[in-house]
Amino acid sequence: MNQQLFEKVDQYISTLVAPEDTVLQETIQSLEEASMPQISISPTQGKFLQLMLLTCKAKRVLELGTLGAYSTIWITRALPADGKVITVEFDPHHAHIASQNIAKAGLSDQIDLRIGKAMDVLKELIAKGEEPFDFIFIDADKPPYTEYFELALQLSHPGTLIICDNVIREGKVLDENTHDEKVKGVQRFNQMLANHPGITATIMQTVGAKEYDGMAIAIVK
Ligand SMILES: C[S@@+](CC[C@H](N)C(=O)[O-])C[C@H]1O[C@@H](n2cnc3c(N)ncnc32)[C@H](O)[C@@H]1O
Numbered sequence: 001m002n003q004q005l006f007e008k009v010d011q012y013i014s015t016l017v018a019p020e021d022t023v024l025q026e027t028i029q030s031l032e033e034a035s036m037p038q039i040s041i042s043p044t045q046g047k048f049l050q051l052m053l054l055t056c057k058a059k060r061v062l063e064l065g066t067l068g069a070y071s072t073i074w075i076t077r078a079l080p081a082d083g084k085v086i087t088v089e090f091d092p093h094h095a096h097i098a099s100q101n102i103a104k105a106g107l108s109d110q111i112d113l114r115i116g117k118a119m120d121v122l123k124e125l126i127a128k129g130e131e132p133f134d135f136i137f138i139d140a141d142k143p144p145y146t147e148y149f150e151l152a153l154q155l156s157h158p159g160t161l162i163i164c165d166n167v168i169r170e171g172k173v174l175d176e177n178t179h180d181e182k183v184k185g186v187q188r189f190n191q192m193l194a195n196h197p198g199i200t201a202t203i204m205q206t207v208g209a210k211e212y213d214g215m216a217i218a219i220v221k
Contacts, residue, residue: 003212010044010208018047024073027101031068034097040067041139041165042209046074049137049163052217053078056161058134062125063087064118064148065140069098069111075137076107086112086133088121088140119144122151132157138164143185146192153198153220160220164189168205168214193218 014020020028020043031038041049053061053075059082061075066089076085089095095115102111114121118140136152138145145164152162167173167186178184193201193216201218 003207006207006212007209010042014043014047014209018043023101023105024070026104027068027070027073030097030101031070034068034093036068036094036097040070041074044208045165045206045210045215046071049075050078052161052163053135056134056159058161059083060131060133061085061135061137062133062152062155063137063139064122064152065089065138066098066113067094069101069105069113071137071139072098072102072111073105073107075135076105076110079110084110084112086114086121086125088114088116088118090115090117090140118148119151122148122155126151126154130155132160134160136160136162138162139166141185142166142182142189145185145189149189149192149218156220158220162199162216162218162220164216164218166213167203167216168212170212173214190216197221 059080063072063075063085066072066087072085072087089098092115095113099113102108133155138148167190169183169186172178172180172183173187198221199218200221201216203214203216205214
């Protein structure tokens with residue numbers, strides 16, 4: 001694997017079609033300053049999500065795993081003025097930094113940041129009869145991805161696009177004897193995806209500025 005080349009080409013692509021403005025740059029910087037992990041999506045992945053959002057004319061979005069709101073900002077910027085995002089983060093420190101970044105981006109009116117465990121918030125949204133979402137981005141803890149997806153389906157309508165990040169994990173997904181709970185989580189998830197009658201799905205391998213990984217993309221039938 002030529003990681004250096006992938007990074008250079010990713011830089012080339014992002015300079016061309018996915019340049020970061022100061023808000024996005026400062027969001028990444030804020031993670032460093034707050035001692036948070038640099039595990040946000042890349043600019044090219046942010047632009048990819050925007051294209052997917054535009055393709056399905058998304059207005060209502062659910063995101064699991066906010067971190068510093070880097071992906072949330074990319075997502076919200078692809079929505080119409082009356083578009084809304086609910087984003088879920090269980091770490092209060094991450095949520096605090098995220099809400100500062102959302103305010104700096106001028107997007108506080110469109111983004112509803114919920115502090116809590118993704119599983120609890122999903123169940124709460126279902127119990128309250130929340131209107132279905134047009135687009136769901138799953139990027140929180142990996143072991144319960146299957147359960148998150150099943151619950152997300154209950155908050156979907158035919159045509160809802162569901163994208164789940166980090167499902168290849170540097171190819172570790174091929175290791176049937178793994179003891180890594182994250183890898184086991186995505187193996188179980190990928191298998192479910194392959195057999196689920198209610199969706200059509202694929203998995204795209206991703207290389208670039210981030211480590212070798214992949215995104216699952218599913219459309220609800
Ligand atoms: C990969 S990061 C999200 C990155 C973000 N989507 C981006 O690209 O900018 C995963 C986030 O999920 C949060 N998280 C982990 N377990 C969670 C849970 N059970 N419920 C909600 N959030 C969780 C972590 O604290 C972390 O901030």
